Amino acid sequence: MAYRRFVRSLFSNIYTPNQQCIRLVSTRQAHELASLRRVSLLPEKKRLGLLYPFSSLEAHLSRQVDKSRFQLFQPDLEALESAERLFTPSPKHQIVYSSSAVRIDHMPELTQPEVCFIGRSNVGKSSLIRALFSLASEVEVRVSKTPGHTKKLNFFTVGKAFTLVDMPGYGYRAPEDFVDMVEPYLQERKNLMRTFLLVDGGAGLQKFDLVAVEMCEEFCIPYVLVVTKIDKTRQGALLSLLLQIHDFIEDKTNTCFPQPFLVSYCQSVVIGVIILLLQPIICLTFPTDAKVAYAMLHFSSLPFYALLRHPPLQVLHSTRNRKPPAEFQTHLRTI
Numbered sequence: 001m002a003y004r005r006f007v008r009s010l011f012s013n014i015y016t017p018n019q020q021c022i023r024l025v026s027t028r029q030a031h032e033l034a035s036l037r038r039v040s041l042l043p044e045k046k047r048l049g050l051l052y053p054f055s056s057l058e059a060h061l062s063r064q065v066d067k068s069r070f071q072l073f074q075p076d077l078e079a080l081e082s083a084e085r086l087f088t089p090s091p092k093h094q095i096v097y098s099s100s101a102v103r104i105d106h107m108p109e110l111t112q113p114e115v116c117f118i119g120r121s122n123v124g125k126s127s128l129i130r131a132l133f134s135l136a137s138e139v140e141v142r143v144s145k146t147p148g149h150t151k152k153l154n155f156f157t158v159g160k161a162f163t164l165v166d167m168p169g170y171g172y173r174a175p176e177d178f179v180d181m182v183e184p185y186l187q188e189r190k191n192l193m194r195t196f197l198l199v200d201g202g203a204g205l206q207k208f209d210l211v212a213v214e215m216c217e218e219f220c221i222p223y224v225l226v227v228t229k230i231d232k233t234r235q236g237a238l239l240s241l242l243l244q245i246h247d248f249i250e251d252k253t254n255t256c257f258p259q260p261f262l263v264s265y266c267q268s269v270v271i272g273v274i275i276l277l278l279q280p281i282i283c284l285t286f287p288t289d290a291k292v293a294y295a296m297l298h299f300s301s302l303p304f305y306a307l308l309r310h311p312p313l314q315v316l317h318s319t320r321n322r323k324p325p326a327e328f329q330t331h332l333r334t335i
């Protein structure tokens with residue numbers, strides 16, 4: 001494909017081995033509001049602000065905008081807590097770093113579903129995974145303010161439920177072999193159930209992101225756009241970015257989930273939103289329509305303005321064109 005050559009030209013020679021040493025900022029510090037229990041103790045206004053930050057965006061919406069396009073989802077604390085349990089380690093549910101790989105034939109052969117995080121270097125992939133592991137403080141996920149820090153695919157197992165994969169970033173200081181590493185993974189990894197494509201809230205969709213979108217589309221991967229660093233982005237700018245992304249998803253994509261997600265590593269909402277987002281991976285692997293409908297409802301119960309035009313099941317058909325291997329279904333029934 002012509003665009004593949006374009007990708008190679010974008011990614012080649014971006015990183016050279018002689019570059020200066022990357023300073024690690026790897027000290028493990030869980031945010032004080034990482035756990036929902038702590039959040040639930042806050043005064044109501046603060047608690048709601050943390051759990052449902054997107055409701056405040058409404059104030060920035062022009063009167064001319066048709067609000068019927070938006071839906072505000074407010075999952076209750078119970079739903080968020082059940083999601084949080086997935087990321088709470090215990091002797092029977094261990095959350096650990098498992099391995100790293102640079103080539104597809106070095107990657108661990110895992111049967112559990114996999115979720116990966118891709119995006120430009122420095123967009124906040126590792127930070128997001130670190131935030132997800134806030135309650136598993138022994139898991140070290142390295143982040144750095146220097147772009148291009150993550151050089152390999154890093155696999156983290158979350159009990160028997162699924163594996164999270166932190167990817168190297170594309171764009172500035174991307175590893176030289178980025179395409180050879182990431183493209184076969186996205187194309188061939190059979191247990192890859194969902195891909196999160198992170199976009200910097202301050203920068204918006206960049207040309208590299210469009211290439212990544214194109215790759216996901218070509219490989220028919222169900223993916224979700226996640227806007228990061230929202231704490232650094234003015235609310236008005238964020239809202240216009242959301243509207244732009246909403247239109248982009250609708251006009252230019254087929255396998256992208258129609259609602260972008262907003263996250264910041266320093267808000268507990270990361271935990272609520274993303275964990276809840278991961279839960280349907282388990283539900284969705286059940287084959288029956290009823291389960292599928294339930295999963296989509298669950299999927300939709302998220303604390304943000306879902307820029308959603310399609311009814312859930314229609315969304316499902318357009319995004320779920322990948323069936324999990326049969327062995328997952330047996331395994332997942334027991335979770």
Ligand SMILES: Nc1nc2c(ncn2[C@@H]2O[C@H](COP(=O)(O)OP(=O)(O)OP(=O)(O)O)[C@@H](O)[C@H]2O)c(=O)[nH]1
Binds near residue numbers: 119124142144148
């Ligand atoms: N303010 C703010 N900074 C963030 C957020 N997420 C990440 N950062 C910062 O952005 C920088 C890059 O974060 P990483 O998580 O290492 O980014 P990455 O996408 O893994 O980068 P590569 O490994 O180079 O591809 C770090 O300095 C983080 O502290 C966020 O939500 N808000």
Ligand SMILES: [Mg+2]
Binds near residue numbers: 127
């Ligand atoms: Mg990283």
